[in-house]
Amino acid sequence: MSSIQIKTDVILIGAGVMSATLGSILKELAPAWEIKVFEKLAGAGEESSNEWNNAGTGHAALCELNYTSEKSDGSIDISKAVSINEQFQLSRQFWSYLVKSSVIPNPQEFIMPIPHMSMVQGEKDVNFLKKRFKALSKNPLFQGMEFSEDPDKLKEWIPLIMEDRTSNEPIAATKIDSGTDVNFGALTRILFDHLKSKNVEVNYKHSVKDIKRTDDGLWKVKVHDIDSGKTEYHTARFVFIGGGGGSLPLLQKTGIPESKHIGGFPVSGLFMVCNNPEVVARHHAKVYGKAKLGAPPMSVPHLDTRYIGNKKALLFGPFAGFSPKFLKTGSNLDLILSVKPDNLLTMLAAGVKEMALTKYLIQQVMLSNEQRMEELREFIPTAKSEDWSIVVAGQRVQVIKDTATGRGTLQFGTEVVTAADGSVAALLGASPGASTAVNVMLEVMERCFPQHMKQWEPKIKEMIPSYGVSLTENPELFHEIHTATAQALGLSEKKTVFS
Numbered sequence: 001m002s003s004i005q006i007k008t009d010v011i012l013i014g015a016g017v018m019s020a021t022l023g024s025i026l027k028e029l030a031p032a033w034e035i036k037v038f039e040k041l042a043g044a045g046e047e048s049s050n051e052w053n054n055a056g057t058g059h060a061a062l063c064e065l066n067y068t069s070e071k072s073d074g075s076i077d078i079s080k081a082v083s084i085n086e087q088f089q090l091s092r093q094f095w096s097y098l099v100k101s102s103v104i105p106n107p108q109e110f111i112m113p114i115p116h117m118s119m120v121q122g123e124k125d126v127n128f129l130k131k132r133f134k135a136l137s138k139n140p141l142f143q144g145m146e147f148s149e150d151p152d153k154l155k156e157w158i159p160l161i162m163e164d165r166t167s168n169e170p171i172a173a174t175k176i177d178s179g180t181d182v183n184f185g186a187l188t189r190i191l192f193d194h195l196k197s198k199n200v201e202v203n204y205k206h207s208v209k210d211i212k213r214t215d216d217g218l219w220k221v222k223v224h225d226i227d228s229g230k231t232e233y234h235t236a237r238f239v240f241i242g243g244g245g246g247s248l249p250l251l252q253k254t255g256i257p258e259s260k261h262i263g264g265f266p267v268s269g270l271f272m273v274c275n276n277p278e279v280v281a282r283h284h285a286k287v288y289g290k291a292k293l294g295a296p297p298m299s300v301p302h303l304d305t306r307y308i309g310n311k312k313a314l315l316f317g318p319f320a321g322f323s324p325k326f327l328k329t330g331s332n333l334d335l336i337l338s339v340k341p342d343n344l345l346t347m348l349a350a351g352v353k354e355m356a357l358t359k360y361l362i363q364q365v366m367l368s369n370e371q372r373m374e375e376l377r378e379f380i381p382t383a384k385s386e387d388w389s390i391v392v393a394g395q396r397v398q399v400i401k402d403t404a405t406g407r408g409t410l411q412f413g414t415e416v417v418t419a420a421d422g423s424v425a426a427l428l429g430a431s432p433g434a435s436t437a438v439n440v441m442l443e444v445m446e447r448c449f450p451q452h453m454k455q456w457e458p459k460i461k462e463m464i465p466s467y468g469v470s471l472t473e474n475p476e477l478f479h480e481i482h483t484a485t486a487q488a489l490g491l492s493e494k495k496t497v498f499s
C-alpha cells in the first residue's frame with residue numbers, strides 16, 4: 001500500500017453523464033485547467049447513465065403527464081413543463097455544438113427522433129388531457145402537438161396499443177413528432193473519449209473513499225486503485241461529486257454544513273423488454289400513461305420505442321421496487337450507513353410521512369411476472385408473456401430534506417448542493433435527469449465559478465445561443481434554434497438506419 005499526493009485543478013468523481021457534461025463544458029471554457037476523473041467501475045456510463053438502466057427519454061415535457069398538474073380551479077399549470085422543455089433546449093444546443101466541432105461525429109449514435117405521446121383512458125383523464133393539450137398548444141415550445149380521441153386516428157398512431165381493445169371507456173392521446181430517444185450511455189462514452197483526447201486523466205477502477213478539506217483550502221481526495229490495491233491522495237481546487245446514487249455518502253464525507261440534514265431513499269426499477277421483432281416493428285413512439293393512485297411520479301408507465309446497440313427495441317415500465325443499494329453495483333448497507341446523527345430525524349420523519357410510498361413499493365416488489373404482464377396489457381391488450389422478459393434498471397436515490405412544508409420531505413427532482421465557497425459541488429436526485437444535464441452543470445458553474453462567468457459568457461453563448469434567454473418569450477429565436485439543432489442532430493428527417 002502506498003500513498004502518493006498529486007495536485008490538480010479539478011477532480012470529477014464518477015464517469016456518468018453529469019461528469020461527462022461538466023468536464024466537456026469546462027474543457028471548452030478553461031482548456032488549460034487540469035482535470036482528473038475517478039470512476040470505480042471499469043468504464044464510463046455503466047450506472048444510471050447506461051442505456052439499459054434508464055428510459056432514454058429526452059425529457060422535454062412533451063408527453064410526461066406528471067409535469068403538468070391540474071389546479072383547484074380546474075386549469076392546468078404548465079410552468080414545470082415549460083421549464084423542463086427550456087432546459088432540454090440547452091442540451092440540444094450543446095450537443096449540436098459538439099457535432100459541429102466534430103466531437104460527436106455521428107449524432108445518430110446517441111439521439112434519434114421518435115414521436116412522444118401521452119395516452120389516457122376514462123372520461124376524467126380524457127378531459128384532463130384535452131385541457132393540457134389546449135394549455136400547452138398556446139406555448140411556442142409545444143407547437144406541432146396533436147390531440148385525438150378518434151379511435152381511427154389512434155389506430156393510425158398506435159396500432160399495437162389499439163389492436164383488440166375491448167374496453168368501452170373513452171380513450172385519447174396527444175402526439176408530437178419532435179420527441180427524441182437519447183442513448184445516454186453512448187453519449188457518456190463519446191464524451192469521455194473526447195475528454196481523454198484533451199488530456200483529461202480518466203482513471204477507471206478507482207474508487208473514492210474520502211474527501212477532506214486541507215489547511216490551505218483545497219480538497220484532499222482519498223482514492224483506492226482497485227487493481228493495484230494502492231491508496232492515492234489527490235488534491236484539487238474544485239471537486240465535483242457526480243457519483244449518481246453514490247453522491248450522498250461522498251457529500252457527507254466532506255463535512256460541509258450544506259451536507260447536513262439530507263437523506264436519500266433508493267428506488268429501484270425494472271423494465272420489460274420485448275424479444276419478438278415483429279411486435280417491436282409494430283410500434284413507433286414513446287407513449288406515457290398516468291401514474292396509478294399513490295404511485296411516485298417516476299413510476300409513470302410508458303411503452304417506449306428505443307434505439308439500443310444499433311437496433312430498434314421496445315421496453316415497458318418502469319416497475320418500481322425497493323433495494324437498500326444506492327447504486328445498482330452498490331452495497332446492501334448503503335441506506336443504513338447514510339443515516340447520520342444530523343439526518344436521523346429527517347429520515348425518521350420521512351419514514352412516517354411516506355407510508356403510502358413504502359406500501360406502494362412493497363406491492364411493486366411482490367408483483368409476479370404475470371401481474372406485470374397484466375399491467376402491460378393495459379397498453380398492449382394482445383401482449384404475450386413469451387415475447388417479454390425483465391431487465392433490471394438503475395437505482396434512483398430520491399433526496400429527503402427538511403423544507404418549508406415540513407421535516408423529512410421526499411423530493412423527486414434534482415438537487416445541486418455546493419459549499420459556500422464553491423469549492424465542492426454534488427448532484428443528488430434523479431429527475432428529470434440526464435436530459436437536463438447541461439442546465440444542471442451550468443447551474444453548478446454559476447454557483448461555483450461566479451468570478452469566471454462574465455469572461456466565459458461569450459463562449460457559453462457560442463455553444464448555447466439561448467443561454468440566459470427565455471425561448472417561450474422569444475418564439476422566433478426558439479424556431480431558429482429548434483430548426484438548427486434538429487438539423488445538426490439529424491432529427492429533421494426520419495432515418496431508416498435501424499431495423
Ligand SMILES: Cc1cc2nc3c(=O)[nH]c(=O)nc-3n(C[C@H](O)[C@H](O)[C@H](O)COP(=O)(O)OP(=O)(O)OC[C@H]3O[C@@H](n4cnc5c(N)ncnc54)[C@H](O)[C@@H]3O)c2cc1C
Pocket residue numbers: 013014015016017018019038039040041045046047048049050053054055056057058059184206207208209242243244245246247250269318327393394395396427429430431432433434435436
Ligand atoms: C429507471 C430509470 C429511468 C430513467 N429514465 C430517464 C430518462 O428517460 N431520461 C432522462 O433524462 N433520465 C432518466 N433517468 C435519470 C438518469 O439516468 C440520471 O439522471 C443520470 O444518468 C445520472 O447521471 P450521473 O452521472 O449523475 O450518475 P451515474 O450515471 O449513475 O454515474 C455515477 C458514476 O459514479 C460512480 N461512482 C459512484 N460512487 C463512486 C465512488 N465512491 N468512487 C468512484 N466512482 C463512483 C458510479 O460507478 C457511476 O459510474 C432515469 C434513471 C433511472 C434509474
